[in-house]
Amino acid sequence: MRSFDPVSLRLFIAVCEERNIANAAKREAIVPSAVSKRISQMEDEAGVQLLERGRRGVTVTAAGEALCRYARESLQLLDRMQAELGAFADGVQGHVRVFASKSAVAQVLPEDISLFAKRYRDVRVSLEEREIWEVVRGVEEGRADIGVCWDAVDLRGLKTFPYHRDQLAVVVHPDHPLAKRTSVSFEDTIDFEHVDIVARSIMQTMQRSVAAAAGKQMRYRIQVSTVDAAYRIVAAQLAVAIIPQEKASTIQQTLGLKVIPLSNDWAKRQFVVAVRDKGLSRPAQLLLESLKESMKQPRP
Structure with a gap:
């Protein structure tokens, strides 16, 4: 069996991670037919099936999983070798x-x-x-x-x-019932509607867990994709938002909002x-x- 070249290994890793030849080809900036041909050649050379192809994508076989693991290690070693040689040269x-x-x-x-x-x-x-x-x-x-x-x-x-390190805080409108507080626990914010900021899944998991422990349930009034959009929602008095205090402090003057640090240990x-x-x-x-x-x- 011939050794697999680095390009083929990189393409195979992409297919294993994407579980789809077309998506892997797009990620590696190559046409899908070329990826498919490379993998077929690898299967012929290895003498085993590496992928099970279906209409909705591919499933990696046990042999394919083993190859993917060794391929990552091989490419990592090549990257380190090139970096070290470059360090000696220039x-x-x-x-x-x-x-x-x-x-x-x-x-x-x-x-x-x-x-x-x-x-x-x-x-x-x-x-x-x-x-x-x-x-x-x-x-x-x-x-x-x-x-x-x-x-x-x-x-x-x-x-x-x-x-x-950072400190989480609740951002509220100046007329909000919490606005005069200098510190507040997250549990005290649960009864108010919150802004749901997309792509903060671990934060949402933490918040829901704390709410459940307090016998309550989170209420998200509106979903936004950026922190800046969350500030606008708070300024419109639609909801409160949980934001890192350092980042939120910059909007206190521009929008006149109140930033109150959370007292919970996990908020640090x-x-x-x-x-x-x-x-x-x-x-x-x-x-x-x-x-x-x-x-x-x-x-x-």
């Missing part, structure tokens, strides 16, 4: 893949990566915003070198380092930087050290 070069949760991307992470990029101009950093569970799985599977997310999720044994969020408990490439190690160092610097 100083530090390479590519670092970072998966981060929406909250992490919305706050200080882009600024910290920007500082790193200015220092190491030959290192390309890809920052992708993902759901928190995708951040963990992406690092675990090697699709990301570094993950940044809230530590409320199961980190599955990944090596983690403390990163940014700790973000972490997560990596696999294996050797990182030189560029990824440098970015990790840079993110850890950023926590020692004063924030504006």
Whole structure:
């Protein structure tokens, strides 16, 4: 059996993750027929069926799952090898893949990566915003070198380092019954209608869990896709919103809204930087050290 080339392995991984040849082809910027041909050739060379094809997509066989696992490890090794050789040739070069949760991307992470990029101009950093569970799985599977997310999720044994902390707050209209409070528990907000901000699933899970423990049920009046839209809903006196205090403080003057910190322990969020408990490439190690160092610097 011939060795599989890196391009074929990368395409096969994409199909396994997408469970659909057309979607994998779109992701890798190649025509579906070329992907299908590559995989058929791989099956012929391996002598086993790697995928079961159906009208709605593909199912990965046991042999295919094994190949996908080894393919990820092989490509990770190739990436590290290229990064290390680049470091010997022209100083530090390479590519670092970072998966981060929406909250992490919305706050200080882009600024910290920007500082790193200015220092190491030959290192390309890809920052992708993902759901928190995708951040963990992406690092675990090697699709990301570094993950940044809230530590409320199961980190599955990944090596983690403390990163940014924030404080959740409730944002209300100045005429709201809670507006004169200097601090409030989340339980005190449950009786009021909330803004449902899309793509914050772990936050919603936490809120529903706290509400259930208090014998109550969350009431979401309207759903929006951005934090800025949530501010507008609050300004229109339609609902209250739960937002990081640091981010919400900027709208106190512009919209005249009240930002009240939540007193619950879980409202003080700790973000972490997560990596696999294996050797990182030189560029990824440098970015990790840079993110850890950023926590020692004063924030504006």
